[in-house]
Amino acid sequence: MLKHRYLPLTEQDREEMLAVIGVDSVDALFKDIPDDLRYQGTLPVSPQLDEYALTRHMSILAARNADTDRYVSFLGAGIYDHHIPSVIGHVTSRSEFYTAYTPYQPEISQGELQAIFEFQSYICELTGLKVANASMYDGATAIAEAGSLAASATRRKKLVVSRTVHPEARQVLATYAHGLNLDIVEVGWSEGVTDIEALTAAVTKDTAAVLVQNPNFFGAIEDIEGMAKLIHEHGGLMIVSSNPLSLGLLEAPGKLGADIVVGDAQPLGISPSFGGPTCGFFAVSEAYMRRIPGRIVGQTVDRNGKRGFVLTLQAREQHIRREKATSNICSNQALLALTASVYMSVMGKQGMAEVAELNLQKCHYAKERLASIPGVSLAFDAPVFNEFVIHLPENTDMKKLQTRLLEAGFIGGYELGRSYSELSAHMLVAVTEKRTKAEIDQFASLLEESL
Template identity: 70%
Template sequence: MKHRYLPMTEQDRSEMLAEIGIQSVEELFADIPEAVRYKGRLPMSEALDEYALLRHMKQLADKNADFDSHTSFLGAGLYDHHVPVVINHVISRSEFYTAYTPYQPEISQGELQAIFEFQSYICELTGMKVANASMYDGATALSEAAVLASGAAKRKKIVVSSAVHPEARQVVKTTAAGLGLEIAEVGSSDGVTDLALLAQAIDGETAAVLVQYPNFFGCIENLAAIEQLTHDAKALLVVSANPLALGVLETPGKLGADIVVGDAQPLGISASLGGPTCGYFAVAEHLMRRIPGRIVGQTVDRSGKRGFVLTLQAREQHIRREKATSNICSNQALLALCASVYLSVMGKEGLREVGGLNIRKSHYAASRLGAIPGAKVAFSSPFFNEFVLKLPEGSDPGAVNAKLLGKGFLGGYDLGKDYPELSGHMLIAVTEKRSKSEIDEFASVLEGCL
């Protein structure tokens, strides 16, 4: 009998049941009480042929509100940036999308070189000396930075700005709970970390100060002032930075950061319904042997030819197990490749140009939306491509966003979900993809919805 797909025949089923010593599949669920079991048949159609199935799945997919069907002004950590078509062409090559950790360098030179290029780009963007092969995402990178800082400083207190992404702060708190770290949150003023409150929170037990640049509200933190307060207490400064913004902002490394982390999603990685993305992690040279994850190094073979290898592996879990500096033992190589291709295609001037477009378009949008009767831009601090809009008194951002969705727009993030004091405020993101006509139309539609 010819099968189009690999089936599970009745003989296969019988042999597996016999091997584990039961008579039927139902016996596997014997521990689940009858009262909570689903009875009857799930509401599914009969089997469909290939064409009918594809049509059905497309109809389901078309119900999604995505970046193709709607104009997005939603950011809050995941952005609608342009993804050059060359990226998907490169990452679709089987040598890359089937690759795993390259333990055998002699047959993995292409993969290792791609990772090495990513590390080199991250070091140049951040102004740091050493970067790893990537992390799972920006939030886990930040939590790993807190762990590294605690170990390096031999202290247990981590001071975190409340202007750091709420989800990233939650990941940091979850990690801290397991390691017995103390988390102290510092409030903000005019959209940036309150320096007076920060000075009060930092003491002799502080291992690190965690800030975001630009922060969750889109505002640009005064890293020089924060660095002074942090290093006066002999703590480490950890900066979670938007890598695209680093094309136009001063690098955290030049401003005194000890660890710079972030999410590479703005660098040619599609939103993909919320992920996966790719975290990056860079440190000052003296922290090189504490950095989590993989590091690819450049060397020469016995003939003097350039080659690439995994280096400093004694730090890692697969060798040191419980003595490792981190339990991160993998990386997002394919998505790091997206970032590398993006940066190589854009170049320094291109990255600076895209960053400038984000600034100019978001500031134009702020002037248009801030002119809506009853609305205003909430903070006066400088911002990159996101800003907080205070809606007219009594407006519900959730209800407003529902109306916007019906008119073809993905509205801003409702800040009241995470900051009760910002109820009625919306976080608006404007990337290089937004045109003047789209911004003008959004302002007009938003005013109508209000």
């Protein structure tokens, strides 16, 4: 039997459907739309193509992209070029996972529920907290949901967020805050990390939470323990957005005083895919487990004592009934959460630590190498993980520089002037375990020649 990848529509099919509807043509379906509002003429697209021609055409279009298979990437800023073990594709492409939607009927979704339960367990191990949910849309919505939870739990309206948090995540947080009538107070940085004096001045008895990122957007390591103590003295919550791979080396935020730990699981075996989709994670201390957004899978036994998995603590209807919902999160990123779970299970504790160590060592080699270029300096002195900021000569034409790097087969770092006006001649450089010494040296040489 011939199987189609899609359902073709023949002229006979079209005529039969129009006959059932009772109209003579497709145009008749749109007769209520005034002619001056309708597109007149033929759309400027190519004529229809057969499967081979279409596949070839799409391949040519795709080849225009600067992907990380053909280019050496030093671009991070939230999406990273990490090694993805081949076993991940073999597991996640299995049809029972690849085509599964969020489980409505747990009794017939045991495999899916077990995979989610394992994801939650891994996240709890990484973050040092007791409870994790079945994943979020991405890291940005996760930190915004954390702010919402903190405001609800403390019954306070003020959120203090560091400007070292990813700019796009802060934008998402601001959007949530607007709808919830929350006040956002942003504090600046000193030497690449949150300015503690400014933070101390901003935190009051009305503050629901302090929100920071670690490593932060500049790649620097924040003083989580000190900030947690500060906000707890005022009765608020400590929210940390973490790079999960960094937790192979850094202490778990939950053990440093964080009440909520969120982040994006993209570094855990998820392809950059030109920016998404990714998978957010969300973990809380036990006190807030009934306020956690999204869904939680629990482990139990049936009446015969056999192990099983169920959706627990929250009913799906809670998220359908807006007035009773804890958040806007309904579905979870199950396939991408599975990807992260496979990555963590394949790597294990030792593997996670070794990959994190490679990121750290290679980053520091690149940091020293680039800082040796005449006219280039390090912007900050703070310790970093796998990203750092370099200061280029003020007259640097960033667009021209990036174009020259791209022509040589390199994707340059993120231009910080796009998000921070005061950092117009700065570049955020990311170095992962995939980068070799030769690549780093060549990148440095190209940068020096271009400047």
